[in-house]
Amino acid sequence: MRTSMSKILTAVTIARVALSLDVSGTTKFQSSSKRGLVYISSEHSSDDQIWVEGNSDLTWYYDYTDIPIDAYSNRSQAEFEFVPMLWGSANSSAFASEIRSQMTAGRNITHILTFNEPDGSASTGGSEISPADAASIWIKDIEPLRNESIKIGAPSVTGSQNGLSWLSQFFTNCTSLGTNCTVDFIPLHWYGDFQGLASYIGQVVASYPNTSIWITEYALPHSDLKTTQSFFQTSAEYFDRLDYIERYSYFGSFRSSVSNVGPNAAMLTQDGQLTDIGSWYLGGAATGNSPSSSSSGSSPTNSGSTGAGYKLNSWKSGLQALITTFAVFNFGIWF
Numbered sequence: 170m171r172t173s174m175s176k177i178l179t180a181v182t183i184a185r186v187a188l189s190l191d192v193s194g195t196t197k198f199q200s201s202s203k204r205g206l207v208y209i210s211s212e213h214s215s216d217d218q219i220w221v222e223g224n225s226d227l228t229w230y231y232d233y234t235d236i237p238i239d240a241y242s243n244r245s246q247a248e249f250e251f252v253p254m255l256w257g258s259a260n261s262s263a264f265a266s267e268i269r270s271q272m273t274a275g276r277n278i279t280h281i282l283t284f285n286e287p288d289g290s291a292s293t294g295g296s297e298i299s300p301a302d303a304a305s306i307w308i309k310d311i312e313p314l315r316n317e318s319i320k321i322g323a324p325s326v327t328g329s330q331n332g333l334s335w336l337s338q339f340f341t342n343c344t345s346l347g348t349n350c351t352v353d354f355i356p357l358h359w360y361g362d363f364q365g366l367a368s369y370i371g372q373v374v375a376s377y378p379n380t381s382i383w384i385t386e387y388a389l390p391h392s393d394l395k396t397t398q399s400f401f402q403t404s405a406e407y408f409d410r411l412d413y414i415e416r417y418s419y420f421g422s423f424r425s426s427v428s429n430v431g432p433n434a435a436m437l438t439q440d441g442q443l444t445d446i447g448s449w450y451l452g453g454a455a456t457g458n459s460p461s462s463s464s465s466g467s468s469p470t471n472s473g474s475t476g477a478g479y480k481l482n483s484w485k486s487g488l489q490a491l492i493t494t495f496a497v498f499n500f501g502i503w504f
């Protein structure tokens with residue numbers, strides 16, 4: 170994967186690599202309204218509030234389903250925008266009516282995500298849909314939602330050459346079915362270093378000029394803290410600077426003890442306190458909380474959290490548990 174990416178590095182994207190920012194102590198990280206939450210269920214329900222407290226920069230979230238999270242359900246779309254997703258092919262015919270009924274009930278839905286990693290295998294979080302099947306589902310169940318008030322994202326392919334060829338086939342299949350499947354933005358995933366990320370984005374921009382981009386999952390997994398923090402700062406600065414990158418959502422919003430992308434990429438310590446990255450992501454200053462060490466102060470929820478693993482019992486339904494398990498193990502492509 171990384172070898173093949175290195176072949177497509179371009180001068181344009183390399184030139185855009187930013188220097189790592191000097192953010193430390195009480196200096197707040199740059200603010201941005203592009204930032205959103207990839208919602209991952211926590212066995213500690215209090216963790217859900219961290220992302221919306223105080224002066225959090227986060228303006229939107231998605232949870233891989235078409236149902237908002239209870240903890241945020243009384244926040245208006247203007248306060249914290251819920252972006253529904255049609256995850257896979259199951260139940261696609263119910264999707265549009267679910268969206269319409271939420272809108273009738275007063276939720277002002279303006280953006281929709283579709284098909285989580287359709288080119289990926291189920292074992293790494295993919296929804297395993299062929300481009301042709303996705304094209305016919307899109308035309309039947311998604312296209313009718315596409316109007317001036319709802320903007321729709323392209324299928325959210327894996328961050329790989331396979332992902333891009335899946336996407337290209339999807340559009341071809343749509344056209345041969347008589348509809349162009351026009352998208353309003355292209356969501357991308359990336360697990361790897363910054364140079365690869367910038368190169369990947371450059372490749373997408375070259376293939377789909379004039380289309381807005383959302384980075385809906387990204388991280389540098391399993392690296393040392395300094396490199397991980399530098400990746401975070403450089404990529405956030407890059408996303409904030411480029412107008413065609415409309416939104417981004419970092420992976421992730423969980424405790425280091427249950428992180429599947431390595432402890433240093435997590436935004437919470439094992440005790441549920443913001444790490445430096447977590448605080449920067451919300452527009453705050455470094456906390457000095459080391460991702461994998463327990464804080465000296467006692468936290469009411471910390472006993473037994475070490476090595477507790479992922480618990481799915483707080484999920485509303487088996488389907489959601491399944492979907493989110495996929496989401497949580499959704500980084501295989503990087504390896």
Ligand SMILES: *[C@@H]1O[C@H](CO)[C@@H](O)[C@H](O)[C@H]1NC(C)=O
Pocket residue numbers: 239240241242243244
């Ligand atoms: C719902 O709104 C009320 C009033 O603003 C607030 O006190 C409460 O915390 C909110 N509930 C949730 C789950 O956010």
Ligand SMILES: *[C@@H]1O[C@H](CO)[C@@H](O)[C@H](O)[C@H]1NC(C)=O
Pocket residue numbers: 259260263267488
């Ligand atoms: C399909 O959607 C309906 C309505 O939201 C839900 O009750 C049902 O459990 C879903 N079935 C599957 C297999 O997802």
Ligand SMILES: *[C@@H]1O[C@H](CO)[C@@H](O)[C@H](O)[C@H]1NC(C)=O
Pocket residue numbers: 268269272313314315316317318319
């Ligand atoms: C756009 O689609 C939504 C959902 O189907 C619908 O409620 C709304 O009336 C539509 N708006 C227009 C302008 O067609």
Ligand SMILES: *[C@@H]1O[C@H](CO)[C@@H](O)[C@H](O)[C@H]1NC(C)=O
Pocket residue numbers: 277279
């Ligand atoms: C819905 O949200 C959009 C985007 O923020 C806004 O332009 C529009 O006025 C809102 N519509 C309603 C009915 O609140």
Ligand SMILES: *[C@@H]1O[C@H](CO)[C@@H](O)[C@H](O)[C@H]1NC(C)=O
Pocket residue numbers: 300301338339341342345
């Ligand atoms: C979908 O597109 C691909 C690439 O153009 C093509 O090989 C394939 O035959 C198409 N499938 C269908 C069912 O049209």
Ligand SMILES: *[C@@H]1O[C@H](CO)[C@@H](O)[C@H](O)[C@H]1NC(C)=O
Pocket residue numbers: 347348349
């Ligand atoms: C699809 O796109 C092509 C090229 O832009 C255009 O000529 C054609 O009219 C479009 N077809 C539909 C059904 O919108």
Ligand SMILES: *[C@@H]1O[C@H](CO)[C@@H](O)[C@H](O)[C@H]1NC(C)=O
Pocket residue numbers: 378379
């Ligand atoms: C990009 O979008 C602008 C504004 O919508 C349009 O004027 C321009 O022709 C587009 N360029 C390309 C290459 O599609």
